[in-house]
Amino acid sequence: MQWLANWSQTRQPWAIVCLSAFALLLAALYFQHIQGHAPCVKCIYQRSAVIGIMFGALIPLLYPHILLRGLGLIIWGTSAVWGLHTAREHLLVIFPEGFFVPPCPFVPEFPAFMPLHEWLPAIFDAPGSCNDNTWQFLGMGMPEWMQVVFALYLVGWLVALVANLASISLSLKAAK
Template structure:
């Protein structure tokens, strides 16, 4: 059986993203790092990855759920990568960060920063580098993270297409 058809594969996607989300909360509440509006948006992209994992976890052999999981995975990782790249730009160009909103611009029907302020209310500034590891800031690491999710998705999709071709032959 192909790995993409296993619940373990989809649980791995969900659990790695959940680990990132828990790390973000730990950085905020245990280390005292203030998330900016870009961090909040990146958190939402990570939650999308958790959702993609959950979709596949329901029934990875059902094509509709698996394809929907791939779609949510692609949108979440792609959007997250775009956000992280913009965040890196803002950190490297503090004058550009002046245009960074202090409150997230969620739709009126879904004000997450009011409903769940512990996760979605920004308290920091976009150009503030509060943490680095191996000389990379948090947004630079998120570029690596979201890029990795996209590469893994690409590999999974290649195996999916090859699997379809193999079953058609």
């Protein structure tokens, strides 16, 4: 546990999270702009969650102070939970369970002070349909894979949280 606690104070784990999220963003842009898979609103929300994870990891990567690691963990965890929730909603649109099908808006509903789909349409515009599930890999579509991705980010977040709490605990013990 000491090794993990010590490792959590370095930049390396934050770099792994940041780079993996950046790679996912590049993959999403590749699918959109090269492969021609137009993202829907739910896809854009999941993309936003990945960007949130990336920025959550970037903060302590640049300066791994204990408070900034805490802020990074909050942003990472919140983004991963929101992404998992949105991926699940997306799957309910594609594979409805019962009578309730969550609505899929036509335009992303970003806050009025931050209309990302207008500022950066190449990244945040959503011309696709939430029902489109044509891309498949190993029998799963994009929303199913994103559930796996966000679940893995949550497991990683939990490990990072425990490691950081252990680091704090070890520091307090050493100070006594």
